[in-house]
Amino acid sequence: MAMDGSSPRPPLWTAQLPVSDEGIHKITRILIANRGEIACRIIKTCRLMGITSIAIYTKEDATSRHVSDADEAINLGSVEHSQVNPFLDIPYLIQTAKQARADAIHPGYGYLSENSQFADAVRESGMIFIGPSSTAMSTLGDKRQAKVYLSKNEPRIPLIPGWNGSGEEMDIEQLEKEAEAIGYPIMIKASAGGGGKGMRIVHSSSLLKSELERAQSEAKRSFGSSECILEKYIEAGKHVEVQIMGDKTGKVLSLWERDCSVQRRHQKVIEESPCAWLNPELRKKMCDTAVRIGELIKYEGAGTVEFILDIVTGNFYFLEVNARLQVEHPITEECTGLDLVSLQIYVASGGELGKLPQLNAIPQTGHAIECRLCAEDPIRDFAPQHGLVRFWEPTTQDTPRDVRFETAIETGTRVSIFFDSMIAKIVVWAPTRDLAIKKMVRTLSETACIGPSTNQCFLQACLMHEKFHSVDYTTAFIPSNLDRLLENPHLKNFGLSLQEFSAITSMFIRELKSQSELKQTRKVFGSIRRGFRNQSLDRVNVPSDIITRHDAKAGSPVDPTVCRWPQESRIPPSDGLRVQVAPVPPTKSRDEAAEATEPEEATIAYNTLSAALRRGPLPASKQLDLQLHELRLFSAGLNTPHTWKVGRLRLSASGQKYTVTLVSVDDRALHFESDMGTPNKVLAHIPALGAQFEFHCYSPLSYFESLRASAGGGREASSKTILAPMPCKVLRVEKKNGDEVKTGEVVMVVESMKMEITIAAGRDGAFHTTLKEGDSVDEGCLLCNLE
Incomplete structure (x- = not known):
């Protein structure tokens, strides 16, 4: 084992199915009872092992990439219009798998992956369930049963203080007594699941009833069971988990640990391996404990033993066993060089781990980090987002062995409200932790995910925070540092202000407008030269746009900026172009504006701007020199009802070079005057700022018309x-x-x-x-x- 990264990175090794041993089941066709990026991950391994992959999907998921990646795909109907979510409908899934002539079913993670009834139904139907036995699921996969079982059969396992009563005892009076005995704060946890669903921290008895109801409601919808347990909440705790793999002989191996302490809403968003806080002795003790738990139940397949580590005392406590593959399994693969999905299939077919020489000494080389890119708005308490992904382009800055994307989205995919908000897992490996952090920040910043709001910038703020670098961060890292983490960490080093950057948005829209006009075969007054003005000497007719930036905190457009161009021109020529950038000037007469209605205020403001434009350079204006180095314009969304324009630009602004990707959200408004008050919306991914921004582009008249329209409702x-x-x-x-x-x-x-x-x-x-x-x-x- 090389913790300092001195050893070379192990090549990724895929197990092969045994063909001659007795007790071996030949697997040729696997139905994946899941969706999205985990389905894509399983499909990839099936292809390497020569196994036919069968994907399932619903109407709401038809554009997901796993549908096209699989060898075969089956439509299950609709989530919205079904009484039972098809991904949770056990009889329907079994019937579908049998009709598809599947030898085995892989449940992925989430949905029914830890449902013992599903595992039994698969096996009773004559197919192989790629996962542990139903006994292991019901004993260790359920948080309540796991703790009852371990306290009885292996009292040496340290258990966190809590209450594990049965579902029939879940009356509020009993729970209030148990919570007082444990001592606040406590954690309510769904007994049957994970992934942050059905979990609530409760700090006082007055909140216990309402938080319990919400935890039970989420648990019932996510896992089919509303049963919950109570645990003491350790406030200075690290969430450390150990990956195990077992086979039919009872042999269980440890594949080392992961640190999963960066969590929002009790759900992991950044994971890393190894856990840099552990010393070799504590690491061995935790891994040995995990193996002992697996051996006790004769665990088969991939599983994860989770612990909470109190960094004040150094004590660790058993939390639960995830009797399935974990979302964060790729970082274990990166450090060990083992394909965990192939090992799952290998042991499910009857293969023995002891016959694989690659497992005699499992390495833990270098450092790997995984970030969960989610469609959510951190500013709005991480509220989930949805909508069309208008442009998706993972960074290509490193080889695939160093940077790994697991996702089912692509340009034109729609993020649905019916599924989890995670849209991609991004994984990097490097020889050391510091290098892995830098590589992940760069990878995140250069990846273009343009469409719904995401946590892309938030993840970078987490990685760049000094507390994360100090390795003693805990599960309280995000709530304790939230204000700082909601700020863009790149802004202080960005050469332009966002108001100055508005000129690039204006330039993009003007180029699209020019191309649109050139393509028209019949134009009103088509013989009149471009840029003609009836009053050519009136300075108000100098080409100008007003750009605003949508700000999530404000909830509305901010920083209205006037971009004034020297001439009617297309993208600036190679010798450059100078544009004047200035804030919209304040109203001419404050006394007059103070007495006006809101619609009248918009008229006064328009007149003020017109007068300022006639006088010459606007107050507080700046000159921005733009020089274009590369331009690529193309249409996207060709397989959707509507297409949109994407622009890839490399340019210099006042001597500094920038790369930017811009997407015009609504091409129907490219002629500003065609829909007064309606802006051209542009989404811009700026790698130097590591995120996307939303700009609204108006003509001066349409901008003030929008103010009048919005003021009308009051x-x-x-x-x-x-x-x-x-x-x-x-x-x-x-x-x-x-x-x-x-x-x-x-x-x-x-x-x-x-x-x-x-x-x-x-x-x-x-x-x-x-x-x-x-x-x-x-x-x-x-x-x-x-x-």
Whole structure:
């Protein structure tokens, strides 16, 4: 083992199915009872092993890449219009697998991967379940049963203080007594699952009932069981897990550990291997404990033994066994050189681990990090996002052996509200931890994922934070440093301000507009030269745009910037072009504006800008010199109902070089005057800033028309209504019509992307809604009124 990275990286090795031993099951066709990136991962290994892969999908998942990657694909119908989610419908999955002539079923992770009834049903049907026995699942895969079993059969295993009563005992009075005995803060955990679902930290008895109800509700929908347990919450804890692999002979191996302490909402977002905080003695003790647990139950297949490590005392406690493959398994593969999916298939077919010489001495070489790229908005409490991925391009800065992307998305894929928010796993390997961190930051920043909001920049802020570098960070890392982590860590070193960058957005839209006009065969006044002005000497007619930037914190466009061009031109020629950038000037007469209505304010502001443009350079203006080095424009979304334009630019701005990818969201508005008040929306991925930004591009007239339109409804009216933040399903209506509510009170609970979201009142008022539990609504639809 080489912890300092001095040993060369082990080549990735894939096990081969035994063909001559007795008790071997020949596997030629595997149905993957899952979706998305894990299905793509399994398909890849099946291809290496010469096994036919059979994917399943639903109507809402038809554009997922696993559908096209697999050798065969079967449509299960619709999640939205089925009484039972097809991925959770055991009889339907068994019937589908038999009709597809599958020899085996691989459950992936999530859904039914740890469901003992599913494992039994697969085996009873004559197929092979690629996973542990149902006994191991029910004994170790369930948090409650695991702790009861271990306390009885292996009392040397350190267990975290808690309460593991059965589901029939889940009345609130009993739980309040048990929680007081454990001592707050406590953790409520879904007994049957993981992945952050059905987990809540409770700091006082007054919150126990409401948090229990939410944990049970999430657990029931995610895992089919609402049973929960209580545990003491260790506030200075590291989440360390050990990967194990077992076979039919009872042999269990440790494949070393992973540190999974960077978590939001109790769900991992960054994992690394090895855990740099451990010394060799403690590492061996934890791994030996994990093996002992696996041997006790004769565990077969891939599993993970999870521990909480108290960094104050150095003590560690058993948490649970994940009786399946883990989301973060790639970092173990990167450090050991072992293909874990192939080993799963190998032992499921009856292969013995002792007959593989590669497992005699399992290495732990270098350092690997995995980041979970999720469609979510960190600014809005990590609320899940959805929508069209308009451009996806993983960075190609290193060889595939150093950087690994596991995803089912591509340009044109739609992130659905019916599935988890994780859209990609990004994995890097390097000889040392410091190099792995730098490589991951660079990889994240250069990867273009343009469309729904993601945690891409947030992940980089985590990796660049000094506390993460110190290796003694705990599961409280994100909540303890949240304000800093929500800031863009690259901004201070960025050569341009975001207002100055607006000129590049303006340049892009003007080029698209020019190309659109050139393609028109019939134009009104087509014989008149381009750029003609009736009053050519009037300075107000100098080509100008107003660009705003959408800011998640503000919830609306900010930094309105005037970009004034010296002439009607297309993309600047190679010798460059100078553009004037300035903030929109303040209104000419503050006294006059103060007495005006909001629509009148917009008119006054427009007149103020017109007057300023006529006088010459705008106040506080800057000159920006642009020089284009490379331009590539192309259409995307060719397989969708609508196409959109993508631009890849390399350019210099005031002497500094930049690369940027821009996407025009709505090409129908390329002629500014065609829809007054409607901007051209542009999404821009800026690698130097490691994230995407949303810009709105207007003509001066259309910008002020948009202000007039938005002012028409009035701020008072909007504060009385609560609209759906995304397509969602109403889980609970917490108030009755006519109830008086206070600002901040929870009035409804909705579900989207497998997560519960609370809807709080933004003002005092009388509650009223026409919705009931179970109703589905689209984004922007009315949830309730507060009169």
